[in-house]
Structure formats: C-alpha cells, structure tokens
Amino acid sequence: MRRSKLKLLSPAKLNLFLNINRRLDNGYHELQSLFHFIDFGDDMTFEAYSDESHFRTSKEALKQTKLEELDDWELASKTAFNCDLPELETNSNLVFKAMQALSRFLKAKFGEDNFNKKLLSLDFIKISLTKRLPMGGGVGGGSSNAATTLLALNSLWKLGLSLDELREIGLKVGADVPIFVFGQTAIADGVGEKLTSYPIKEKWYLVLTPNQHVNTAELFSSPHLPRNSPKLPLDEIKYRGIAPQFKNDFEKLVYNQYPTVAKAMDWLLEYGPARMTGTGACVYAEFATQDEAKEIYQQLPVDLTGFVAKGCNISPTHQTLFG
Numbered sequence: 001m002r003r004s005k006l007k008l009l010s011p012a013k014l015n016l017f018l019n020i021n022r023r024l025d026n027g028y029h030e031l032q033s034l035f036h037f038i039d040f041g042d043d044m045t046f047e048a049y050s051d052e053s054h055f056r057t058s059k060e061a062l063k064q065t066k067l068e069e070l071d072d073w074e075l076a077s078k079t080a081f082n083c084d085l086p087e088l089e090t091n092s093n094l095v096f097k098a099m100q101a102l103s104r105f106l107k108a109k110f111g112e113d114n115f116n117k118k119l120l121s122l123d124f125i126k127i128s129l130t131k132r133l134p135m136g137g138g139v140g141g142g143s144s145n146a147a148t149t150l151l152a153l154n155s156l157w158k159l160g161l162s163l164d165e166l167r168e169i170g171l172k173v174g175a176d177v178p179i180f181v182f183g184q185t186a187i188a189d190g191v192g193e194k195l196t197s198y199p200i201k202e203k204w205y206l207v208l209t210p211n212q213h214v215n216t217a218e219l220f221s222s223p224h225l226p227r228n229s230p231k232l233p234l235d236e237i238k239y240r241g242i243a244p245q246f247k248n249d250f251e252k253l254v255y256n257q258y259p260t261v262a263k264a265m266d267w268l269l270e271y272g273p274a275r276m277t278g279t280g281a282c283v284y285a286e287f288a289t290q291d292e293a294k295e296i297y298q299q300l301p302v303d304l305t306g307f308v309a310k311g312c313n314i315s316p317t318h319q320t321l322f323g
C-alpha cells in the first residue's frame with residue numbers, strides 16, 4: 001500500500017564567483033565561492049510503501065551488478081532506484097553514496113542494534129530520477145541528487161536528523177553536497193562546507209550547456225590552475241552581478257582547454273558579461289527579466305544548447321519541503 005509521495009526538483013547551482021585560496025595537505029583545495037540556485041533541475045520522486053511486494057530492492061539490484069563490496073548499504077535494502085539513464089543505475093550513483101553515508105551516520109549515532117531495529121520499521125521507498133542537468137557541467141547535478149535524497153529520506157522515514165547533521169553526512173559524499181542540503185544562497189569557505197547565508201537580488205539566467213564533460217578532479221590537479229587568490233572579507237563582498245572582481249579561477253584554464261566551452265562563452269560575451277560555473281562546462285549570463293533572457297536564448301545558433309531559469313535564494317527542494 002502506498003503511504004505517501006514526494007515530488008522534488010533537484011536543482012542546479014551556479015557559482016557566481018569562485019576563488020581558489022590554497023591547496024590543502026589532503027589534496028583538496030580551500031575555496032571561496034558564492035553559490036546560487038536556479039529553478040531548473042532533475043526530477044526526483046520518492047514513493048513510500050508499507051510493503052515491498054511491488055519491487056526488487058536496490059540492494060538486490062546492486063548485488064547483481066557485482067560492482068563493489070556492499071558494506072554499509074543497509075538502507076538500499078529499503079529502496080528501489082530507477083533512472084531514465086540506465087548508465088546511472090549503479091552503486092557509484094551519488095544517490096546510493098548518500099544512502100551509504102546515511103547508514104554509516106545512523107549506525108554511529110544510534111548504535112548497530114538500534115539501527116537494525118529501526119531498519120525493520122522503515123517504509124519501502126521507490127526513488128525515481130529523471131536527469132535534465134548536464135553531467136560534468138559544473139551545475140552540481142549529482143551533488144544535488146545526493147542532497148535531495150538525504151532531505152527526502154529524512155522526511156519520509158522521520159529520522160529526525162537536523163540540517164547540520166545532514167550537511168555533515170553530505171560532505172562525506174562530495175564537497176558540493178552540503179550547499180544543496182543548506183538550501184540557501186550562500187558564500188562557501190573551506191572545501192565548500194562552511195556556509196554563510198548571502199541572499200542576493202534574484203535574477204534570470206541564460207545557461208549554455210556545451211556538450212562537454214569536464215572532469216573536476218583532473219582540473220583541480222592541473223599545474224596551470226591559479227591557487228592563491230586572496231580570501232575576500234565577508235563584509236566586503238557586495239555582489240551586484242557579473243563583474244571582473246567576481247571571477248572564477250577555473251575559467252581561463254577551461255576556456256583554453258575546451259574549444260566547445262570557449263565557443264559558448266564567446267557567443268554569450270557578444271551580448272554582455274558572462275561567467276563559467278564551477279569547473280565548467282556550463283557558462284551563463286544574467287538578466288533582470290525573463291523576457292530579456294528569452295530574447296537572447298531565441299537567437300542561439302543550432303549548434304549551441306541552453307536554457308533560461310530563474311535564480312532562487314531558497315532552493316526549490318527546500319521550497320517544497322519547508323514551504
């Protein structure tokens with residue numbers, strides 16, 4: 001019997017600036033970045049059932065794929081996962097990594113015995129993911145899916161975890177997951193986990209999506225990456241829109257390395273300032289109104305793709321879950 005259903009937009013993020021401050025001993029980088037959400041993303045639905053009769057659980061499916069050893073996948077035995085892209089139906093999907101990290105956290109917090117008892121009482125959840133966000137595009141799709149999964153399961157399973165605890169779990173999955181759990185426009189510090197709310201004037205964005213997968217880890221290890229941008233004092237950051245002082249330290253490198261990204265950027269620059277998000281490949285321009293953004297979008301040549309979306313100070317996932 002179905003008990004409840006949550007339909008959530010798992011949104012994209014844009015980095016409105018991104019400064020790399022230094023390389024840490026563990027290989028990660030300390031950065032400072034302004035994260036903003038847009039109302040465009042993947043669709044995720046979570047349906048809770050009182051019995052498992054209608055589906056094969058994710059854990060059974062994962063066993064069949066024989067990909068890795070299945071430590072700490074207990075929560076996957078309570079879910080079924082499907083995605084419109086079959087290549088994402090594996091245990092390297094960040095949705096599964098989120099469930100694995102959640103299992104670990106719950107066991108540590110409540111103890112194995114209590115966790116195992118709790119597990120028996122949980123509803124079965126059918127998770128469906130429809131991908132719309134480009135992968136390796138710098139809009140954080142996988143991280144967003146992981147965060148949406150944590151938020152939805154916490155709600156449907158009534159786990160009672162705080163947003164701070166979910167951020168901590170998210171950080172184990174990826175540096176960009178905490179911002180999606182936090183759900184507010186924010187300036188990030190550390191490796192992306194120290195977040196300070198920073199609401200801005202909501203605008204419209206034309207985002208171009210070059211058909212190019214950019215490998216984040218590879219770029220972070222490039223010898224040509226600038227790594228010593230000074231940290232901006234928080235009270236001196238006055239973001240009003242794309243401007244030279246709000247740069248992205250990856251932009252020049254990616255522009256030079258990927259002609260498809262350079263082409264999209266050059267096209268946008270014909271109309272005004274433009275910026276790259278994350279490690280690319282997506283680039284964007286800001287507009288005061290939807291009409292202005294659409295007018296430029298309609299002039300896109302056939303070999304460029306993109307979309308128009310509205311900036312949001314509260315992530316669409318949070319808007320649905322918390323009103």
Ligand SMILES: C[C@](O)(CO)[C@H](O)COP(=O)(O)OP(=O)(O)OC[C@H]1O[C@@H](n2ccc(N)nc2=O)[C@H](O)[C@@H]1O
Nearest residue numbers: 027028029143174175176177191192216217220278279
């Ligand atoms: C560049 C950004 O997209 C900005 O939003 C993020 O910082 C990247 O976040 P992400 O994709 O969630 O990154 P992760 O999956 O945690 O890490 C991928 C790889 O990027 C590098 N990495 C990531 C984040 C960070 N602050 N320093 C790093 O050096 C590490 O080599 C890591 O192995």
Ligand SMILES: Nc1ncnc2c1ncn2[C@@H]1O[C@H](COP(=O)(O)OP(=O)(O)OP(=O)(O)O)[C@@H](O)[C@H]1O
Nearest residue numbers: 093094135136137138139140141142143145216278
């Ligand atoms: N749920 C998921 N959705 C998309 N990609 C996923 C997912 N889970 C794992 N991945 C893997 O992560 C890779 C990067 O995808 P993602 O969409 O997160 O990139 P991104 O937008 O560049 O992220 P970031 O901005 O955090 O660097 C994909 O190529 C895919 O192999």
